[in-house]
Amino acid sequence: MDIETVKDRAGPRAFGPSDDMPEEYRKAATRMLQFHANSEIMGAYLERPFIRKAPSLERKMAFSAKVQDEIGHGQLLYRAAESLGIKTREEMLEELANGEGKFLNCFHYPMTDWVETPMIAFFVDGAAMRRQATLKRSSWEPYAHAMDKVCFEEGFHVKHGESILAELMNGSRAEQERTQEAFEEWWPRILQFFGPTNDKSTHHDFASEVGLKFQSNDDLRNAFLNAYLPKARKYGLEIPDEPRIRERDDGTFEVAEEDLDWDEFFEVSKNQYAGSEEQIGKRHDTQEAVEWVRDALEETERAAMGDGAPAAAD
Amino acid sequence: MIWEVFRQEAAGDYHTHCGNVHAPDRDMALLFAEIQHGRRKPTNSLWVVPKPEIAEVDTDDAVFGGSTDKAYRFAQSYNVEPAAKEVADSERELTEAERKRGEP
Numbered sequence: 001m002d003i004e005t006v007k008d009r010a011g012p013r014a015f016g017p018s019d020d021m022p023e024e025y026r027k028a029a030t031r032m033l034q035f036h037a038n039s040e041i042m043g044a045y046l047e048r049p050f051i052r053k054a055p056s057l058e059r060k061m062a063f064s065a066k067v068q069d070e071i072g073h074g075q076l077l078y079r080a081a082e083s084l085g086i087k088t089r090e091e092m093l094e095e096l097a098n099g100e101g102k103f104l105n106c107f108h109y110p111m112t113d114w115v116e117t118p119m120i121a122f123f124v125d126g127a128a129m130r131r132q133a134t135l136k137r138s139s140w141e142p143y144a145h146a147m148d149k150v151c152f153e154e155g156f157h158v159k160h161g162e163s164i165l166a167e168l169m170n171g172s173r174a175e176q177e178r179t180q181e182a183f184e185e186w187w188p189r190i191l192q193f194f195g196p197t198n199d200k201s202t203h204h205d206f207a208s209e210v211g212l213k214f215q216s217n218d219d220l221r222n223a224f225l226n227a228y229l230p231k232a233r234k235y236g237l238e239i240p241d242e243p244r245i246r247e248r249d250d251g252t253f254e255v256a257e258e259d260l261d262w263d264e265f266f267e268v269s270k271n272q273y274a275g276s277e278e279q280i281g282k283r284h285d286t287q288e289a290v291e292w293v294r295d296a297l298e299e300t301e302r303a304a305m306g307d308g309a310p311a312a313a314d
Numbered sequence: 315m316i317w318e319v320f321r322q323e324a325a326g327d328y329h330t331h332c333g334n335v336h337a338p339d340r341d342m343a344l345l346f347a348e349i350q351h352g353r354r355k356p357t358n359s360l361w362v363v364p365k366p367e368i369a370e371v372d373t374d375d376a377v378f379g380g381s382t383d384k385a386y387r388f389a390q391s392y393n394v395e396p397a398a399k400e401v402a403d404s405e406r407e408l409t410e411a412e413r414k415r416g417e418p
Contacts, residue, residue, distance in 0.1 A: 018370070072350055079334060089336065145333060153354050301315060301338030 122162025139211025
């Protein structure tokens with residue numbers, strides 16, 4: 001298939017593994033899927049310590065289920081990426097461990113206090129769900145199928161995050177103040193979740209023309225703000241003065257881009273931010289620690305199949 | 315190796331394709347399928363099938379249902395009233411199928 005045919009036929013779930021897709025499409029889709037899969041894994045690692053640190057049994061169980069879901073989503077997305085024939089799972093996991101694999105900005109920052117958890121579990125997950133809902137219309141069928149499963153599972157993630165926020169903001173004055181501080185620290189990062197504003201995004205046009213992406217970064221951010229700003233206010237969080245957010249007459253939001261630190265964002269997106277190394281390092285150490293399991297599975301597959309390259313197991 | 319996974323939601327239902335897993339052998343495929351596809355959705359049973367074992371025929375290779383007018387296969391093209399509820403039910407399903415056949 002040539003690119004022009006791809007653009008003509010592009011629509012929800014239009015292409016699958018039995019289609020002969022041009023390399024440009026396959027690379028663009030792999031880039032998106034790899035970023036998404038990496039982000040699921042890195043997000044899971046960020047939240048994992050809270051299984052232990054959570055203050056109640058219910059919260060521990062919810063975080064445990066959530067982390068397990070996220071790892072599963074990562075596996076699902078690596079599989080969908082692999083089906084494009086550009087990179088294997090093993091290659092993508094290796095890239096993630098050695099610092100080449102890119103992932104969401106929010107997961108480059110440490111999260112140590114309980115009051116920080118709703119910033120990821122409610123706001124970042126909420127932003128992710130907004131994006132994932134649109135990706136159900138991806139032209140790459142395995143991606144769309146993965147989104148069906150992910151969207152089914154994630155509803156409780158966002159509500160669980162909101163429930164923690166509600167609890168904290170209805171708690172003691174000290175809890176409310178500390179939660180407000182955490183919100184102020186994470187808010188700019190949350191706003192940058194959707195990436196650079198439209199005219200600075202390099203990948204959007206092609207992805208949009210071949211059905212891999214549907215809404216601009218700005219549109220997604222507007223939809224997010226429409227739903228989540230009122231929620232933040234409802235719980236008594238004060239929206240910081242900066243970055244300046246102005247509501248237009250048509251209900252959409254204008255964020256003063258210059259108020260956000262895009263230098264930091266671009267450093268983060270290249271894994272060159274100070275905190276990036278710490279987060280990636282943890283993942284790298286775990287990858288090394290369980291290498292013996294992957295080796296054992298590969299051995300089993302080699303023995304079972306005789307010859308032929310074994311694929312990395314889940 | 316890739317194993318395609320089919321889930322049966324409740325006893326009596328059909329197994330439906332729901333995705334796939336990587337696994338070196340059948341036992342691991344069943345285990346991974348259970349975790350990846352049977353953990354959150356209601357599941358009564360899972361099948362795993364090695365992907366190379368699945369053969370496919372699609373509209374590139376075959377004209378499903380034939381290419382000539384098959385009106386005689388559809389209950390709604392006969393000008394009599396359905397004799398009983400089950401005949402009417404079948405006619406409703408066939409009408410729906412005919413409508414879908416017209417869709418791209």
